[in-house]
Amino acid sequence: MKPNRRVTPYLFLVPTMAVFGFAVLFPVIMTFAYSFTEWNGYGTMVFVGIDNYIKAANDTLFRDSFVHVLIYIAATILLEVVVGLVLAGLVSVRRRGSLWFRVAIFTPVMLPMVVVAVLWAFVYNNDFGLLNAALANFGLEDLQRVWLGDPATALLAVSVVSGWVYAGFYMTIFYAAFSQVPTEVIEAARLDGAGEWQLFRRIKVPMIGNAITVALLLCITGGFQGFDLFYVMTNGGPYGATEIPTTYLVKSVFTFGNVGYGSAMAVVLTAVVVALGLVFTRVNREKPENVSA
Amino acid sequence: MTDRRKVTTAAVAALSATALILSGCAAGDGGSDDNVLRIAMGSPGEAQIRVWDHVAAQFEAANPDVTVEMNYQDDDLYQTIGLPNLLNGRNAPDIYFEWAGARLEQRAADGFAADLTDAVTTGPIAGLFDEKVFTSLTVDDAVVMVPHAADVANVLWYNEDIFADAGLTPPTTWDELLATCDALDAEGIIPIASGNKDLWAAGNWLAHMTSRVVGEDVYSSALSGETDFNTPEWVEAFGYVKDLADHNCVNESANAVDDNEGAQLFFQGKAAMHAIGSWLVSWAIDEAPELNFDYVNLPSMPGAGDQDSVIGVVTGYVVNAKSSKQDVAAEFLALLNNDENVQAFIGAELTPMALSASTGEDIDSRSAGLIDMLETAPAIVLPPDTGYDLETANALYAALAEVLGGQSTPEDAVAGIDQKLG
Numbered sequence: 001m002k003p004n005r006r007v008t009p010y011l012f013l014v015p016t017m018a019v020f021g022f023a024v025l026f027p028v029i030m031t032f033a034y035s036f037t038e039w040n041g042y043g044t045m046v047f048v049g050i051d052n053y054i055k056a057a058n059d060t061l062f063r064d065s066f067v068h069v070l071i072y073i074a075a076t077i078l079l080e081v082v083v084g085l086v087l088a089g090l091v092s093v094r095r096r097g098s099l100w101f102r103v104a105i106f107t108p109v110m111l112p113m114v115v116v117a118v119l120w121a122f123v124y125n126n127d128f129g130l131l132n133a134a135l136a137n138f139g140l141e142d143l144q145r146v147w148l149g150d151p152a153t154a155l156l157a158v159s160v161v162s163g164w165v166y167a168g169f170y171m172t173i174f175y176a177a178f179s180q181v182p183t184e185v186i187e188a189a190r191l192d193g194a195g196e197w198q199l200f201r202r203i204k205v206p207m208i209g210n211a212i213t214v215a216l217l218l219c220i221t222g223g224f225q226g227f228d229l230f231y232v233m234t235n236g237g238p239y240g241a242t243e244i245p246t247t248y249l250v251k252s253v254f255t256f257g258n259v260g261y262g263s264a265m266a267v268v269l270t271a272v273v274v275a276l277g278l279v280f281t282r283v284n285r286e287k288p289e290n291v292s293a
Numbered sequence: 294m295t296d297r298r299k300v301t302t303a304a305v306a307a308l309s310a311t312a313l314i315l316s317g318c319a320a321g322d323g324g325s326d327d328n329v330l331r332i333a334m335g336s337p338g339e340a341q342i343r344v345w346d347h348v349a350a351q352f353e354a355a356n357p358d359v360t361v362e363m364n365y366q367d368d369d370l371y372q373t374i375g376l377p378n379l380l381n382g383r384n385a386p387d388i389y390f391e392w393a394g395a396r397l398e399q400r401a402a403d404g405f406a407a408d409l410t411d412a413v414t415t416g417p418i419a420g421l422f423d424e425k426v427f428t429s430l431t432v433d434d435a436v437v438m439v440p441h442a443a444d445v446a447n448v449l450w451y452n453e454d455i456f457a458d459a460g461l462t463p464p465t466t467w468d469e470l471l472a473t474c475d476a477l478d479a480e481g482i483i484p485i486a487s488g489n490k491d492l493w494a495a496g497n498w499l500a501h502m503t504s505r506v507v508g509e510d511v512y513s514s515a516l517s518g519e520t521d522f523n524t525p526e527w528v529e530a531f532g533y534v535k536d537l538a539d540h541n542c543v544n545e546s547a548n549a550v551d552d553n554e555g556a557q558l559f560f561q562g563k564a565a566m567h568a569i570g571s572w573l574v575s576w577a578i579d580e581a582p583e584l585n586f587d588y589v590n591l592p593s594m595p596g597a598g599d600q601d602s603v604i605g606v607v608t609g610y611v612v613n614a615k616s617s618k619q620d621v622a623a624e625f626l627a628l629l630n631n632d633e634n635v636q637a638f639i640g641a642e643l644t645p646m647a648l649s650a651s652t653g654e655d656i657d658s659r660s661a662g663l664i665d666m667l668e669t670a671p672a673i674v675l676p677p678d679t680g681y682d683l684e685t686a687n688a689l690y691a692a693l694a695e696v697l698g699g700q701s702t703p704e705d706a707v708a709g710i711d712q713k714l715g
Contacts (some may be wrong), residue, residue, distance in 0.1 A: 040377075041374075041377055041381070042377055042380065042381045042403060043402075043403050124549075125546070125549075125550065125554065126544075126545060126546035126549060126550075127544065127546055127550070127554075127558060127563065128554075128557075146545050146546045146549050147549075148549040149545070149546050149547070149548050149549025149550075149698070150549075151700070154549075234490070234549075235490055235491060237490055237492075237548060237549070237694075238548045238549060238694075238698060238700075239548070239691070239694070239695055239698065239700050240691075253374075254373050254374035255373045255374070255683065255687075256683055256684045256687070257377065257683075258684075
């Protein structure tokens with residue numbers, strides 16, 4: 001007699017679904033529900049309809065926080081993805097001896113972000129910091145700044161730290177992708193007289209299009225998730241110049257106890273990230289098929 | 294599949310799911326019924342932690358059926374989300390640290406502050422404190438907090454050696470303060486160190502300054518949301534903050550560094566003055582034992598406020614109204630404030646408010662002076678972040694930081710506060 005196993009797989013899925021339900025689904029649903037309330041996290045919960053969303057739409061600082069995060073993402077695309085691509089190109093040219101170079105570039109990725117943030121806050125410190133001291137030693141006093149205290153430089157300063165950490169990560173991805181480029185293609189290009197720069201620009205980079213797409217998607221969505229660097233290095237300051245949606249909503253919820261308003265901001269942020277992801281995927285799908293390694 | 298296997302599989306799956314569901318839903322309803330007395334606070338520093346642990350050991354020795362569990366959180370974490378999380382957790386604290394003022398009233402309104410009136414009048418805590426101190430700790434005719442310390446939230450600390458070398462005396466008036474700033478700035482010394490990244494450090498100092506200009510009533514009503522900030526007197530008060538910026542009174546990095554980094558400028562002799570609270574005494578003794586320092590209250594300002602006012606707040610311990618061990622908690626607080634333990638806290642550079650503290654011989658003269666200043670102050674100004682709504686306080690702090698950093702004019706800054714608060 002054939003055993004009836006139709007129910008069994010679903011029964012084994014129950015624990016996993018319970019974990020997913022309580023770790024992901026339940027918080028998402030509750031955050032959405034809280035976004036229609038005014039609540040401090042423990043007192044009386046008052047239903048306020050879409051008031052929190054109207055407040056968010058009229059909140060200059062919340063709107064500005066999206067501008068800041070977009071600038072940050074643009075900067076990190078350059079400092080992480082583009083720099084990572086260039087570094088991968090460099091190490092793939094001369095593979096012998098590049099191991100130490102790769103390890104050195106990748107090491108910051110392994111450091112806890114809070115440690116990195118504290119370390120760089122000291123580097124940027126106006127009074128005791130390494131950067132201003134180095135500028136003074138080279139006779140470049142005019143370039144000295146209060147890097148994290150000047151609205152003109154604070155966001156860029158944080159972006160540079162992010163680049164310092166993640167350029168190595170993207171270098172590793174691209175290096176792996178370059179390794180998959182068929183050697184006969186490279187050899188053929190060399191026979192046609194291509195130099196290293198032409199090989200990089202016209203052969204290698206076009207052939208790792210999918211890896212670049214993934215890297216860009218990771219960089220953009222990761223940018224929206226950015227929090228720890230900003231929280232430790234500037235806490236949204238100076239004067240709100242580095243306030244990004246995550247730091248702003250965390251302040252709203254955890255400092256001021258506005259769980260309802262913070263939840264509404266979280267819902268808006270999630271919607272923006274999902275929408276951007278969908279647009280990115282759609283645009284990428286409509287492009288002609290990339291030559292894949 | 295046999296019926297037995299089906300049943301077993303279903304049972305395992307259901308048990309697993311139930312376990313997960315129960316663990317996920319385990320958020321508590323407040324107090325727990327075990328024999329553990331839970332005490333929560335922001336970290337008071339190593340020296341005081343040793344005293345607390347000793348008091349806990351004494352209590353356990355006297356009450357063998359009770360275990361005392363101390364929870365020392367990061368200060369900022371405790372002040373914001375830490376305490377609310379604990380109070381709403383499964384093992385909520387039976388005793389917790391709190392600031393008098395708006396925060397205490399909120400705890401009472403939310404049902405987290407037990408009525409301690411009997412405990413302090415006829416119970417184990419009776420006679421340990423001057424009765425007058427309970428006035429600010431009473432909500433709806435019920436005493437809801439046992440005081441522990443009175444913090445002066447801001448004075449102007451100065452480096453005696455730098456002042457002596459520069460031939461300066463501590464400023465007592467606004468004009469003297471600006472002249473002192475000019476003299477120190479000319480010598481390449483930072484006049485006043487401030488680490489205001491988190492906004493409260495200079496915020497408390499400058500808020501006190503504005504209260505001296507607008508008057509205590511106007512200050513309190515604006516921070517309570519009863520009146521607007523955008524008035525001529527507030528613009529005038531913010532004008533004095535602009536004067537500080539114009540005279541290079543504070544370090545250029547003030548709004549980029551935190552309170553610890555700001556203090557380091559003072560400890561290392563890079564700055565001649567530091568505007569911060571009474572907790573600097575034990576901090577400086579720990580980190581800069583060679584530093585010769587003293588304090589003056591905020592120099593008098595031209596304005597409507599009491600020019601001898603002191604910005605300060607009483608801190609203490611609340612018994613959780615949801616605790617099933619309120620009597621045990623009261624006994625612990627009595628033990629905490631007995632003669633022996635009060636002297637131990639004095640040895641840890643904290644001067645408790647218990648009456649027996651005045652008999653202590655080892656109180657640091659600066660700490661004793663600050664307590665005396667607070668007790669004899671003709672007017673006490675509450676710090677915005679502990680005495681009033683935190684969002685309002687933050688809006689005021691942010692506006693003050695903008696003017697101090699030269700980012701806003703006084704007019705724009707005060708208008709911005711009302712705009713931000715809606």
